[in-house]
Amino acid sequence: MSPVLRLLLRRLGISFVVLIGVSMLIFAIARIIPGDPARIALGPNATAEQVERIRAEMHLDEPIPVQYGFFLRDLARGDLGTSLYTNRPVTTDIAQFLPATLELVFLAGLIMVAVGLPLGILAARYRGRWPDHLVRVLSLLTVSAPSFVWAVILMLIFAYYLPFFPIAGRIKDIYEIERVTGFMTIDTALAGNWPAFWNAWHHLVLPAVALSLSGIGQAARLTRANMVETYEKPYIEMAQAYGFFPSRIARTYAFKPSIIPSLTIIGLDFAAMLGNAFLVEAVFAWPGLSRYGVAVILRKDLNAIMGTVLIIALTFLIVNIIVDLLIAFLNPRIRHSTRAAS
Amino acid sequence: MSPVLDIRDLHLSFKGYGGLSEVLHGISLRIEQGQKVALVGESGSGKSVTARIVLGLLQETRTARIRGAVEFDGRDIGAMSARQRAALRGTEMSMIFQDPTSSLNPTFTIGRQFREVLGRRDPGIGRAASDARATQMLAEVSIPDPARVLAAYPFQLSGGMNQRVMIAMALANRPKLLLADEPGTALDVSVQAQTLHLMRELVDDHGTSVLFISHNLGVVREFADRLYVIYRGRIVEEGPAAAIFADPRHAYTRALMDAVPRITGGGLPDVPEVSEDFLAPLIRHEEDAA
Numbered sequence: 139m140s141p142v143l144r145l146l147l148r149r150l151g152i153s154f155v156v157l158i159g160v161s162m163l164i165f166a167i168a169r170i171i172p173g174d175p176a177r178i179a180l181g182p183n184a185t186a187e188q189v190e191r192i193r194a195e196m197h198l199d200e201p202i203p204v205q206y207g208f209f210l211r212d213l214a215r216g217d218l219g220t221s222l223y224t225n226r227p228v229t230t231d232i233a234q235f236l237p238a239t240l241e242l243v244f245l246a247g248l249i250m251v252a253v254g255l256p257l258g259i260l261a262a263r264y265r266g267r268w269p270d271h272l273v274r275v276l277s278l279l280t281v282s283a284p285s286f287v288w289a290v291i292l293m294l295i296f297a298y299y300l301p302f303f304p305i306a307g308r309i310k311d312i313y314e315i316e317r318v319t320g321f322m323t324i325d326t327a328l329a330g331n332w333p334a335f336w337n338a339w340h341h342l343v344l345p346a347v348a349l350s351l352s353g354i355g356q357a358a359r360l361t362r363a364n365m366v367e368t369y370e371k372p373y374i375e376m377a378q379a380y381g382f383f384p385s386r387i388a389r390t391y392a393f394k395p396s397i398i399p400s401l402t403i404i405g406l407d408f409a410a411m412l413g414n415a416f417l418v419e420a421v422f423a424w425p426g427l428s429r430y431g432v433a434v435i436l437r438k439d440l441n442a443i444m445g446t447v448l449i450i451a452l453t454f455l456i457v458n459i460i461v462d463l464l465i466a467f468l469n470p471r472i473r474h475s476t477r478a479a480s
Numbered sequence: 481m482s483p484v485l486d487i488r489d490l491h492l493s494f495k496g497y498g499g500l501s502e503v504l505h506g507i508s509l510r511i512e513q514g515q516k517v518a519l520v521g522e523s524g525s526g527k528s529v530t531a532r533i534v535l536g537l538l539q540e541t542r543t544a545r546i547r548g549a550v551e552f553d554g555r556d557i558g559a560m561s562a563r564q565r566a567a568l569r570g571t572e573m574s575m576i577f578q579d580p581t582s583s584l585n586p587t588f589t590i591g592r593q594f595r596e597v598l599g600r601r602d603p604g605i606g607r608a609a610s611d612a613r614a615t616q617m618l619a620e621v622s623i624p625d626p627a628r629v630l631a632a633y634p635f636q637l638s639g640g641m642n643q644r645v646m647i648a649m650a651l652a653n654r655p656k657l658l659l660a661d662e663p664g665t666a667l668d669v670s671v672q673a674q675t676l677h678l679m680r681e682l683v684d685d686h687g688t689s690v691l692f693i694s695h696n697l698g699v700v701r702e703f704a705d706r707l708y709v710i711y712r713g714r715i716v717e718e719g720p721a722a723a724i725f726a727d728p729r730h731a732y733t734r735a736l737m738d739a740v741p742r743i744t745g746g747g748l749p750d751v752p753e754v755s756e757d758f759l760a761p762l763i764r765h766e767e768d769a770a
Contacts, residue, residue, distance in 0.1 A: 373586070381566045381568070395586060474636065
């Protein structure tokens with residue numbers, strides 16, 4: 139078995155255990171916090187029998203471990219229960235709201251990497267000189283304000299004072315787009331409706347930029363810090379002694395060894411965008427999973443909370459596995475190790 | 481014919497918080513075509529910075545102030561632009577470092593790094609041509625299985641193997657001048673001896689001039705035709721290697737020779753840290769004294 143395959147299997151096993159742990163934790167916490175979900179769902183005028191009936195339906199009258207057993211049994215069948223908030227299966231809700239969030243987070247992650255890493259490389263290449271200072275000030279600025287503050291600032295400047303971008307939503311109401319993947323940019327393209335396609339992108343830009351800004355700062359700072367350290371290594375002096383172009387040394391010789399330790403953190407930053415998206419989605423009235431998540435938490439909609447948290451945990455784990463594989467691909471020490479890397 | 485390297489009255493100082501501090505106080509050094517010259521001194525004496533000035537690396541450091549003439553192959557390095565200096569590196573001159581394993585990039589294969597080096601002479605070199613040339617070079621440094629080495633990463637090879645790779649890379653573009661900064665000091669003594677022997681044979685074959693930098697007179701004796709002893713930024717004794725070994729006249733040279741450990745024992749030599757005698761003026765051996 140190749141070391142990379144072994145690594146993948148190991149990570150999948152660990153992820154499974156983590157997922158079980160997260161589900162137990164959230165399951166218990168959601169049930170311990172005060173408030174009776176049945177009563178909240180039915181409203182103040184419900185009779186005691188009605189409340190009892192819902193409680194029995196949801197097994198809320200059983201001890202928590204037994205309830206968890208029911209939950210696992212349903213989960214194995216791909217059933218996350220019914221949302222008390224929307225009265226629809228939780229899986230249907232997630233399928234509706236998740237693509238909008240993923241669309242936002244994917245683009246934000248892409249911007250983070252595409253802008254943050256080059257900025258970090260630039261700063262490290264000109265360390266101690268003005269491009270370095272500029273990048274450091276800029277990245278400090280972007281990290282110091284949370285993304286929803288950037289969302290408001292960007293919206294004010296680029297949608298309100300200078301109306302370059304739409305203020306809110308995913309697409310103009312006038313476009314009727316058949317839902318295939320749930321990703322508006324893909325569905326419009328599949329429909330061949332190019333005005334709608336551009337409109338979807340147009341709506342996507344500001345929220346994605348707002349969400350990516352602090353990640354850009356993080357990625358730039360991290361890349362710079364690791365690269366400045368790499369620049370002290372003998373193999374960089376060797377590259378200089380052989381007269382390689384400074385820009386080439388920066389982009390390949392110094393960057394590749396430096397990105398390996400940064401990748402884990404950049405991956406976590408990327409996954410954390412899913413959480414930050416809660417507030418950005420609120421600012422831009424983006425119909426995504428995060429807004430749904432906030433709504434269901436406030437209503438103590440147990441099934442929907444479990445579903446949302448599990449999806450977010452799953453995304454974290456998937457991103458981590460992808461990052462580990464990327465590292466294995468970039469770091470020959472892991473790829474060629476005869477023992478399993480731990 | 482002009483010498484390959486001619487350094488005249490080279491001064492180097494670094495600008496720091498307390499003003500300028502001078503590290504080289506006017507050193508002069510000549511390397512003729514095909515000559516192997518050693519620059520010997522303790523750490524901090526200024527030997528490594530001298531090599532980095534010749535390579536044109538220190539000129540890029542903003543805190544360094546360099547004065548004096550450094551002529552490579554008749555051309556004044558001090559008058560060149562950074563780009564012109566970079567054009568000489570890896571083509572006309574190349575360098576071998578102390579620790580071969582950490583001087584090779586850990587994330588690229590040897591073959592890929594070889595291709596970059598060969599690309600300095602021949603920018604359009606393809607993979608096949610590069611591998612063929614690299615294989616030939618690796619065979620010259622007695623590497624038994626070049627194909628395996630080219631596909632390997634530095635951490636998969638032994639230190640001695642990496643040192644051979646470094647030597648092969650350094651000579652791959654047929655440079656006029658090879659700078660060797662404490663080559664193989666990080667290796668164990670027997671491997672170091674083998675690789676130095678190999679390096680000497682190769683530079684003799686190719687007629688490459690060498691500036692060999694070391695703190696170890698024992699190693700230098702094997703290698704160099706001509707010797708410069710440097711102490712605290714000044715050359716204190718210079719001349720043909722044989723003449724200096726036969727008749728070391730400067731107090732510091734004698735102290736360095738005493739510092740070479742002997743297999744016959746005698747414990748650690750008693751070398752004073754500083755001595756007035758070490759600052760005595762330059763002693764120049766005549767060429768015919770050998």
